[in-house]
Amino acid sequence: ETGVTQSPTHLIKTRGQQVTLRCSSQSGHNTVSWYQQALGQGPQFIFQYYREEENGRGNFPPRFSGLQFPNYSSELNVNALELDDSALYLCASRITEGLQETQYFGPGTRLLVL
Amino acid sequence: SQKIEQNSEALNIQEGKTATLTCNYTNYSPAYLQWYRQDPGRGPVFLLLIRENEKEKRKERLKVTFDTTLKQSLFHITASQPADSATYLCALEGTGGFKTIFGAGTRLFVKA
Numbered sequence: 245e246t247g248v249t250q251s252p253t254h255l256i257k258t259r260g261q262q263v264t265l266r267c268s269s270q271s272g273h274n275t276v277s278w279y280q281q282a283l284g285q286g287p288q289f290i291f292q293y294y295r296e297e298e299n300g301r302g303n304f305p306p307r308f309s310g311l312q313f314p315n316y317s318s319e320l321n322v323n324a325l326e327l328d329d330s331a332l333y334l335c336a337s338r339i340t341e342g343l344q345e346t347q348y349f350g351p352g353t354r355l356l357v358l
Numbered sequence: 359s360q361k362i363e364q365n366s367e368a369l370n371i372q373e374g375k376t377a378t379l380t381c382n383y384t385n386y387s388p389a390y391l392q393w394y395r396q397d398p399g400r401g402p403v404f405l406l407l408i409r410e411n412e413k414e415k416r417k418e419r420l421k422v423t424f425d426t427t428l429k430q431s432l433f434h435i436t437a438s439q440p441a442d443s444a445t446y447l448c449a450l451e452g453t454g455g456f457k458t459i460f461g462a463g464t465r466l467f468v469k470a
Contacts, residue, residue: 284462347392
């Protein structure tokens with residue numbers, strides 16, 4: 245196991261609603277990234293947080309926002325949900341071990357927007 | 359724009375053979391390249407990382423090569439087993455350690 249947990253595992257929302265997804269990573273993993281994975285595609289980078297500050301963002305609109313907390317947990321918030329937001333949402337924590345940076349992914353939250 | 363291409367068709371091989379998966383990229387100069395395994399309904403699991411100045415890396419039955427001139431990485435699984443059946447994702451990352459770009463993955467089926 246990676247030590248990264250996500251909740252909920254599955255979620256159904258309707259268009260226009262707001263959703264909050266949660267992630268908890270291992271102690272000492274200061275960096276967390278969020279990804280969106282559509283069916284049959286690779287994960288797409290949404291944004292990354294380091295020590296509670298956003299320090300990188302992919303090509304996603306501002307209605308995708310996040311927070312990182314001192315206890316190594318984080319949130320992904322999506323406002324004004326659209327049908328195309330239906331996907332698997334993954335969080336990943338990073339740790340540097342020697343010369344190598346490794347990402348540990350959680351199991352994901354499957355979001356369905358109707 | 360930056361693009362990563364992996365074999366879109368599934369790869370079917372017989373148990374015991376070597377599986378070779380390809381990852382090609384354009385418009386990018388990655389600091390390193392990673393390979394992940396993903397099983398249905400689960401998050402990706404990190405397998406191997408190779409840096410831009412490395413040609414080859416091995417870990418048990420896995421071998422990765424990285425050719426920055428061809429902009430290509432090959433991922434080999436030797437003595438493949440049915441348990442190796444999964445989707446394998448290639449990912450690139452620049453310096454600074456964020457904005458990992460993933461390919462769409464190649465589905466591998468190993469038949470007993």
